[in-house]
Amino acid sequence: MSSRKFHPAWYGIAAVIVAGGLLGAGMILWLRSARGFSCMAQPTAIEKSMATAMRLMAMPARARTRINPYAASVTPKDLRLASEHFAGHCAVCHNNNGDAQTDFGKGLYPHPPDLRKSATQKLTDGQLYYIIRNGIRMSGMPAWSMDTPRETWELVNFIRHLPKLTPEQLARMKRYDPKTKYKEPIM
Numbered sequence: 001m002s003s004r005k006f007h008p009a010w011y012g013i014a015a016v017i018v019a020g021g022l023l024g025a026g027m028i029l030w031l032r033s034a035r036g037f038s039c040m041a042q043p044t045a046i047e048k049s050m051a052t053a054m055r056l057m058a059m060p061a062r063a064r065t066r067i068n069p070y071a072a073s074v075t076p077k078d079l080r081l082a083s084e085h086f087a088g089h090c091a092v093c094h095n096n097n098g099d100a101q102t103d104f105g106k107g108l109y110p111h112p113p114d115l116r117k118s119a120t121q122k123l124t125d126g127q128l129y130y131i132i133r134n135g136i137r138m139s140g141m142p143a144w145s146m147d148t149p150r151e152t153w154e155l156v157n158f159i160r161h162l163p164k165l166t167p168e169q170l171a172r173m174k175r176y177d178p179k180t181k182y183k184e185p186i187m
């Protein structure tokens, strides 16, 4: 009489399928109960550090070390023009002062970071340039590759200047913010 035994490998495969199913069900339960899919949530610390690490790994090594050709020669006029550019294209999410406390910024997941803080300021000029021109996949950060390279480098200079922005500069930027007809301001 032949005993019909399963090959041992099948037990392993079955265990993997069951474990995968349990893990999937657990994740769905966790997402539904704890956070759901709301963009208003804050990414967890693990999610944040993993996303940042992956983003930096995905960036070509030569992008990091690119030299900003306009860093040393930045004039008050360059900063003024870049502040207008930032107010027009970036502030709707990042706010004129870079703190991202705007309706768009608060409603995006992940939220845009406060550009004045060290996490952004410690990126190299080359990394900031690369991020602005290529955007960030699976986030609200668009690619701004239609600008001239100089315009992007001047935005990098302006981001460096954000922590030192004066009340006068901030007030002036308001003129260049996008306007809406709705009562609630978007920023």
Ligand code: HEC
Binding pocket: 051, 086, 089, 090, 091, 092, 093, 094, 104, 108, 109, 110, 111, 112, 113, 119, 120, 121, 128, 131, 132, 136, 139, 140, 141, 142, 144, 155, 159
């Ligand atoms: C529609 C919203 C939106 C607009 C407009 C926008 N950004 Fe962003 N930006 C984001 C979001 C969201 C992130 C964060 C993405 C992430 O963490 O994965 C981000 C990230 C960044 C970062 C990376 C900061 C860091 O510490 O990692 C830089 C630099 C940046 N934006 C610059 C700009 C500039 C300059 C402009 C205008 C030319 C601009 N952004 C326009 C949403 C926006």
